[in-house]
Amino acid sequence: MKVNKKKKAHGLKHAVREEKEREKRIITAIFLAFILLIVITSAYFTYALLNKSPNQTLSPSSSQPKAAIVDHLSLTFPNRTFIETATDILKKSGYSLDYYPGEEVTVEFYRNIPTHNYSLIILRVHSSAAVLEGKEFVEAPVSLFTSETYAQDKYVWEQLSDQLLIASIATAQPSYYFAITPKFVTSSMNGNFRNTIAIMMGCEGLNNTKMAEAFAEKGAKVYIGWNGSVSASHTDQATINLLQHLILEKQTVRQAVENSMKEVGADPAYSSLLKYYPFEVGEQTIDTRAL
Numbered sequence: 001m002k003v004n005k006k007k008k009a010h011g012l013k014h015a016v017r018e019e020k021e022r023e024k025r026i027i028t029a030i031f032l033a034f035i036l037l038i039v040i041t042s043a044y045f046t047y048a049l050l051n052k053s054p055n056q057t058l059s060p061s062s063s064q065p066k067a068a069i070v071d072h073l074s075l076t077f078p079n080r081t082f083i084e085t086a087t088d089i090l091k092k093s094g095y096s097l098d099y100y101p102g103e104e105v106t107v108e109f110y111r112n113i114p115t116h117n118y119s120l121i122i123l124r125v126h127s128s129a130a131v132l133e134g135k136e137f138v139e140a141p142v143s144l145f146t147s148e149t150y151a152q153d154k155y156v157w158e159q160l161s162d163q164l165l166i167a168s169i170a171t172a173q174p175s176y177y178f179a180i181t182p183k184f185v186t187s188s189m190n191g192n193f194r195n196t197i198a199i200m201m202g203c204e205g206l207n208n209t210k211m212a213e214a215f216a217e218k219g220a221k222v223y224i225g226w227n228g229s230v231s232a233s234h235t236d237q238a239t240i241n242l243l244q245h246l247i248l249e250k251q252t253v254r255q256a257v258e259n260s261m262k263e264v265g266a267d268p269a270y271s272s273l274l275k276y277y278p279f280e281v282g283e284q285t286i287d288t289r290a291l
Helices: 003-049 080-092 107-116 156-160 184-187 210-217 232-248 251-264
Strands: 067-073 098-103 119-124 128-134 138-150 163-167 177-178 197-200 222-226 272-278
Touching: 067 107, 080 098, 080 107, 080 119, 080 232, 107 138, 107 177, 107 184, 128 232, 128 272, 138 163, 138 184, 138 210, 177 210, 184 210, 210 222, 210 272, 232 251, 251 272
Parallel strands: 067 098, 067 119, 119 197, 197 222
Antiparallel strands: 128 138, 138 177, 163 177, 222 272
16 A cells, blocks of 8 residues: 555646646746747838838838829920929928930830829920821820830730820831820729819910820829920920919919910910810819829
8 A cells, every 4th residue: 555655646746747747848948939929020120121112111211102204295395494493392392303315215114203202293295195196186085195115016905995196206217106195095904093283384285185084083183284286495484483373383274374375475386375174173282292
């Protein structure tokens, strides 16, 4: 009997020791898991801070508005004074600025322009609201020219679906290029505009509202353009006046457009005027954030 009691006591001590070891292992595992959780959480937040998306506002610099000057006309009607003056106005107003010379204005450039999250896009580009049918030009939705030479076997789907047209520039060699239509804006542009102001400097940008409607559908809040043909020198001066009123003086869209027209007048050769779309944004200013 004594022997059995000793064995039983020994077994009991062994069981207690095993239970304590098991508890120790559990506590150690919980502690390590807790440490691992802290490490993972810290790593996640560090990664998020270092790789924050452009839409996150974590510091004053991240909220800086971005503007773009798309200078397709640099290939045919370069104007360094316009670029420098517009750049000065935008930078004084706190914009960061990207400049795109004519050779960079391709189909793929237009396809991806919404992904840059620009607050303001100045489109100094050739454009047209007419297409050649037989021997005559007829009115058509506005198209924006690229500097990409036309080729029948490129962008076949976009050509078949009327997203791309053949554009001709008499003063350029070669003379035939791709041009994007409103259908390209709504169907093939990646991403969306974020309350963007689009200033369309080329001919007939608001001869009809089709391109303006496409920009609005894609997220732009106002589209400003000419209702007819315009010379490069006239649109350059009018746009400088417009930027001064709209950006520096914080005038409403209506006031900025009307005052620019009072100062520079209609185009002397074509009698075209600056207009804006949609009409209901006329009483808004850029800094209201409603745009």
